[in-house]
Amino acid sequence: MRLELEINGQKVIVESELAGTDLWLHHKGQTWLRSFAPVATRRAGGRKTDAGELLAPMPGKVTKVLTQVDAIVKAGEVLIVMEAMKMEYILKSPQAGRITSLSCELGQQVNLGQKLLQIDPVAVKS
């Protein structure tokens, strides 16, 4: 909805909506999203978490699995290809390491933030 705010004594009109813990705001031609959700529930997708997991950056289908358990991978190596909305997305390894587990399979429909595989960085000597 349209909100009339007062910032430093100046009238500022913005468009804003609250959806759960997300605040959507449109100001000066730019849309912003500010999430007030606790950090733990905001799992980063498509990149490693501290735990060395590769997570799905969006919901979609796994169309290629280019690695296997125990494979030694380089940072930037293509590990998984996903498809969503008719487009292909290539998920690369965020770090060098050894694949210790695979949690998805070819053709599987995965959710946003779902764990796809685990990389163990310690196991690599380069």
Added chain:
Amino acid sequence: MEEVTLKPINRKIQRLAIANRGEVAVRIIRACQELGIETVLLHSEPDVATLAYRLADRHICIGPAPTAQSYLNISANVQGALAQGAQAVHPGFGFLSENADFAEACAKAGLLFIGPSPEAIRRLGDKVQAKAIARKLGLPLVPGYEGDDQSILRLVQAAETIGYPVIVKAAAGGGGRGMKVLTDSSSAKELIESAQREALSAFGSAQVFLEKYLDRAKHIEMQIFGDASGRVRHLWDRECSVQRRHQKMIEEALSPSLTSDLRLQMGQAACWLGEEVGYQGAGTVEFLLQDGKFYFLEVNTRLQVEHPVTELVMGVDLVKAQILTAQGQAVFPDSENLAPRGHAIECRIYAEDPYQGGIPSIGKIIEIKWPEGPGRRFECGLEAGDEVTSFYDSMIAKVIVWDESRVRAMQKMQRVLADSIIFGVRTNIPLLQKVLAHPEFVTGRMTTRMMGQYFADSLPLPEVDPELLAIFEQANAKLQSLVSGQGPIGRGQANPFQSQWRGV
């Protein structure tokens, strides 16, 4: 001027089925409403929560969400249309719109297919056949080799004759598989063999063909229209060079890149192709333009996503014209005055995150508001509360503007995009704003390589300044207080408008 009937109207459509979804379904419904035709929406299970579902007079579910089981299922669409008593089917674009088997299945079931004949779809829709027709008519083609001699020696020799760079493509394929760009003779043999292997494993045939690789081409297309009397005319051109991974993003009419001489030649060539197959309805002939020369690319035997830019500069309604043509009626009543005026630009709004490499963004639309005004047109199939899912294309809307010149149209588009509000999913609007402001676009010099050259990376995140933080805090506080019922129309209080309901 009155519409002149060419044949006795024995095909007046009372009820028309729409074999599509989203914004194009809404576009077709509105055209039908204006023509006094009832509509039947053939929809998938989740698409009950869309604007098209709400607007259609009737609907029938033709299958679950996956397109193969619903929007691409020929018999489900035909059966659905028949079950709801439709006399005609409009396929929109994408899905079954260029499927000759679908056009034929409709005809067999006694349904009028809004589009060209199955034969015309087959002849022009097939890339190799369309090229053969174009060659016969003397249209310029990208130099290439499509011979049966597939020996590596012959192919390398052909590549040398064409001149590097050359692209090798799988004859049976598409979608980039079995496709390689050859830049010099030293690696040609190796790359052709690799393309043949890929083609064999992907499509079961190692057959490849070669084409001159146009590395700085513009994408320019001609809108053609075949009326009920058999006359094929063109409605001038559009330029769609701003594309990424063969997906168009910004289109305009007319192209800023054509001389009037080239424009006339391309228009004539497009009409010849249409006349050759007895084309009826709306179609598009695509060309590539490089170094002042144009080359035939392919034909889209359907309405095009970017048809609104042509409608705005020409002052026509292509969807109504399609339906009237199918009914055997005349179109473009003011045709002696049909000439382009001003300039139109379309931006496709995709649900994706430009700050994260364009990954798709899905979710529930919380708010969607368009800044209406003169020369501004919005095509969208979603309303607040509807979901953007991962089952379908990520294009959720199109913004189209018209103004008196290209410069003014660009200014208008920038303002319109800045004032468009979509909450709930991320969109490519920030990317569109940057592309529109890029010198290559502003001066009209863009080629199909523009996006890859300048916008391959994610956009840098915009700066959050202290003022913005203060705005966040205040907006949040205000909205929280409304939610908790302390505000003027918060929860738990009577809506102040409720008491004002009066029968009138």
